[in-house]
Amino acid sequence: MSDNTINIDGQTVPFLPGQTIMEAAMAAEVYIPHLCHNPEFTPHGSCKLCTVSVNGRSAAACTMPAAAGQQILNNTEELNANRRALVQMLFVEGNHFCPFCEKSGNCQLQALGYYLGMMDPHYNHFYPARAVDGSHPDVLLDLNRCIMCELCVRASRDVDGKNVFGLTGRGIHTHITVNSPSGRLGDTNLAVSDKAAEVCPVGAIIKKRHGFAVPIGERLYDHKTIREVQTEAHK
Amino acid sequence: MSFELETAKEPEKLKRVVIEPVSRVEGHGKVTILLDDENRVHQVRLHIVEFRGFERFIQGRPYWEAPVMVQRLCGICPVSHHLAAAKAIDVLVGAKHLTPAAEKLRRLMHYGQILQSHALHFFHLASPDLLFGFDSDIAKRNIVAVAAAYPEIAKQGVLLRKFGQEVIRLTAGKRVHGTGAIPGGMNKNLSKEERAELLKDIYHMVAWSRDAVHLAKKLYVEDLERNSQFGYFRSSTMGLIRADGALDLYHGGLRAKDAMGQPIFDHVDYSGYNDVINEEVKSWSYMKFPFFTAKGTEEGWYKVGPLARVNNCDFIPTPLAEAERHDFVAYGSGFPIHSPLAYHWARMIEMLHAAEVIKDLLHDDDISGSDLVTQGERALEGVGVIEAPRGTLFHHYRVDENDQITMANLIVSTTSNNHAMNEAVRQVAKQYLDGHTVTEPLLNHIEVVIRAFDPCLSCATHALGKMPLMVEILDAEGGALDRVYKDGSGDVGCGA
Numbered sequence: 001m002s003d004n005t006i007n008i009d010g011q012t013v014p015f016l017p018g019q020t021i022m023e024a025a026m027a028a029e030v031y032i033p034h035l036c037h038n039p040e041f042t043p044h045g046s047c048k049l050c051t052v053s054v055n056g057r058s059a060a061a062c063t064m065p066a067a068a069g070q071q072i073l074n075n076t077e078e079l080n081a082n083r084r085a086l087v088q089m090l091f092v093e094g095n096h097f098c099p100f101c102e103k104s105g106n107c108q109l110q111a112l113g114y115y116l117g118m119m120d121p122h123y124n125h126f127y128p129a130r131a132v133d134g135s136h137p138d139v140l141l142d143l144n145r146c147i148m149c150e151l152c153v154r155a156s157r158d159v160d161g162k163n164v165f166g167l168t169g170r171g172i173h174t175h176i177t178v179n180s181p182s183g184r185l186g187d188t189n190l191a192v193s194d195k196a197a198e199v200c201p202v203g204a205i206i207k208k209r210h211g212f213a214v215p216i217g218e219r220l221y222d223h224k225t226i227r228e229v230q231t232e233a234h235k
Numbered sequence: 236m237s238f239e240l241e242t243a244k245e246p247e248k249l250k251r252v253v254i255e256p257v258s259r260v261e262g263h264g265k266v267t268i269l270l271d272d273e274n275r276v277h278q279v280r281l282h283i284v285e286f287r288g289f290e291r292f293i294q295g296r297p298y299w300e301a302p303v304m305v306q307r308l309c310g311i312c313p314v315s316h317h318l319a320a321a322k323a324i325d326v327l328v329g330a331k332h333l334t335p336a337a338e339k340l341r342r343l344m345h346y347g348q349i350l351q352s353h354a355l356h357f358f359h360l361a362s363p364d365l366l367f368g369f370d371s372d373i374a375k376r377n378i379v380a381v382a383a384a385y386p387e388i389a390k391q392g393v394l395l396r397k398f399g400q401e402v403i404r405l406t407a408g409k410r411v412h413g414t415g416a417i418p419g420g421m422n423k424n425l426s427k428e429e430r431a432e433l434l435k436d437i438y439h440m441v442a443w444s445r446d447a448v449h450l451a452k453k454l455y456v457e458d459l460e461r462n463s464q465f466g467y468f469r470s471s472t473m474g475l476i477r478a479d480g481a482l483d484l485y486h487g488g489l490r491a492k493d494a495m496g497q498p499i500f501d502h503v504d505y506s507g508y509n510d511v512i513n514e515e516v517k518s519w520s521y522m523k524f525p526f527f528t529a530k531g532t533e534e535g536w537y538k539v540g541p542l543a544r545v546n547n548c549d550f551i552p553t554p555l556a557e558a559e560r561h562d563f564v565a566y567g568s569g570f571p572i573h574s575p576l577a578y579h580w581a582r583m584i585e586m587l588h589a590a591e592v593i594k595d596l597l598h599d600d601d602i603s604g605s606d607l608v609t610q611g612e613r614a615l616e617g618v619g620v621i622e623a624p625r626g627t628l629f630h631h632y633r634v635d636e637n638d639q640i641t642m643a644n645l646i647v648s649t650t651s652n653n654h655a656m657n658e659a660v661r662q663v664a665k666q667y668l669d670g671h672t673v674t675e676p677l678l679n680h681i682e683v684v685i686r687a688f689d690p691c692l693s694c695a696t697h698a699l700g701k702m703p704l705m706v707e708i709l710d711a712e713g714g715a716l717d718r719v720y721k722d723g724s725g726d727v728g729c730g731a
């Protein structure tokens with residue numbers, strides 16, 4: 001066995017020095033469920049959906065560097081059950097009403113719910129009270145649907161160079177804030193063409209007045225699972 | 236204003252009968268009847284608890300969400316809410332005239348909805364009562380029994396409904412809770428293949444709808460005396476009307492006529508509905524009682540829905556339905572027909588019209604067009620009105636400059652018919668219950684008349700004859716004297 005391989009569910013996967021397990025897996029078209037990870041951004045390691053077992057210990061595949069000889073379990077019933085529970089918790093912590101959400105069919109949270117066989121929310125809904133911020137002319141911020149992946153924070157800071165979004169609070173009170181004196185999106189220099197305006201994996205940051213324009217049947221996850229979509233994207 | 240049998244003089248001395256479907260589709264309805272020791276009826280009320288939480292819930296939401304969100308309001312006619320909201324939102328985005336493709340696709344969706352809802356209403360919910368009798372064995376009062384006794388009728392009913400649902404699926408993306416209508420137009424057209432798929436069956440649908448009109452007529456006229464008197468009352472009527480006086484269930488101005496068929500108002504721009512309609516609040520009901528402002532609460536109540544529409548229009552713009560309309564109005568000898576049971580006959584005429592409209596649209600190449608959305612100058616307020624299967628449906632929204640909804644007001648057809656249904660229930664109680672020992676078959680008469688207007692108040696599971704129903708007769712102290720109940724399996728029991 002070469003020095004630069006890891007083993008995922010019995011499959012030998014090569015890696016380049018410096019790659020994370022996630023990166024090596026995706027390059028080999030091995031799907032590891034993930035939500036806060038986006039290959040265009042530095043890993044964040046917050047949602048824990050990508051948790052795999054590395055030599056018997058749990059680790060986040062998106063942040064854990066690949067190392068020669070790692071024996072990794074990924075697509076197991078137990079790990080997927082844990083992932084399903086995490087997705088369920090995300091559903092009840094926010095207000096996710098898929099039937100009338102414009103992100104439906106294009107939403108990673110919803111797609112993961114389907115992929116992981118989530119049939120119901122299982123936990124009690126929190127029904128948090130969160131206001132919608134429509135003050136920006138072209139971008140709507142609906143934190144009811146935020147899953148705190150911080151992709152918007154990373155995109156605005158690292159790509160747009162603007163720092164429009166930030167994170168504040170602790171534990172269950174953690175939430176995304178807008179960096180303007182009023183706290184309103186309309187008072188920032190966010191532009192609709194910014195990376196931060198398109199990176200949200202759910203329907204929390206959306207471009208205004210485009211909702212439902214794509215008919216059912218032509219949306220990203222209408223005919224493909226998130227596994228198929230995300231592994232194909234790597235080809 | 237109080238009406239005969241609306242409020243008893245000394246209610247505390249009377250026993251109370253409650254008809255309460257335990258599970259239901261939209262809103263929440265129950266009937267209470269106060270009787271004295273001789274079983275004379277003193278007070279009858281239909282209470283409907285409207286789901287108004289929606290108007291609060293939608294505040295703050297972006298306006299383009301409304302047409303999709305409002306579909307959660309009703310399990311039977313979500314498409315009507317979808318389209319009424321979309322029409323209101325069209326106004327907000329300045330889409331004064333939709334493109335021909337979008338307008339026709341919306342109509343196609345709407346008439347698909349009319350077809351499926353009318354089929355469900357008549358075949359699944361009403362036909363058991365009409366075919367087997369109002370006081371027939373409860374075990375027979377369902378579509379399964381209809382299928383056993385009249386297999387061809389039941390089959391056609393099921394397939395008509397299914398066809399309407401297919402039309403909805405192909406225009407909205409899904410059979411329920413689709414997304415087809417978007418601000419200023421539609422998000423999809425119909426491909427040649429999709430049209431061909433529907434065209435394969437549409438001629439059957441037209442023919443079967445015509446048979447259904449004849450069946451509804453036969454059931455009505457074979458005991459004309461009883462049926463025309465059943466729950467009879469007269470009232471004003473209202474509905475949308477096309478500029479040339481044609482029946483149009485998708486768009487038009489508001490037309491109202493009095494009980495004798497004389498115009499009250501006509502071709503009123505519905506964005507000014509507030510000028511012609513007002514809503515009265517009564518202490519005993521959560522649902523408001525709308526009335527024509529010009530006529531006041533006493534005279535101004537009205538009914539909506541198929542009977543109102545077929546009475547009110549000058550003509551139906553498709554030939555087969557128009558011929559049936561002629562036949563229908565002849566029974567009124569120059570006056571509007573007010574018998575609640577005539578709703579079913581009128582409903583089937585509309586279903587035939589819907590099938591004919593769908594047929595014509597399927598042959599129209601515009602529905603495969605690709606110019607689907609138009610927009611214009613933004614507005615902050617919009618009203619959308621449509622003739623839903625059960626009657627006129629109003630959606631009214633205001634938004635702020637942030638595109639967020641600040642106000643929503645809906646008048647659903649059930650609300651418009653609130654007074655009329657109360658009146659019908661009182662008439663039936665007077666005709667059939669007064670002085671009799673209350674039994675389940677007698678109480679079914681009450682449900683029969685409610686179902687003439689509105690299937691949503693009876694429970695959808697009644698389609699299988701399993702509407703859970705509890706009737707309690709209480710003495711003055713509130714103690715149970717007797718109890719008749721139907722449980723979820725349709726079994727009937729008795730005893731206190």
Ligand code: SF4
Pocket residue numbers: 145146147148149150151152153176199200201202204205
């Ligand atoms: S707004 Fe979207 S991108 Fe930003 S943290 Fe929330 S879910 Fe992630």
Ligand code: FES
Pocket residue numbers: 033034035036037044045046047048049050051060061062063
């Ligand atoms: S994807 Fe790895 S922690 Fe979120």
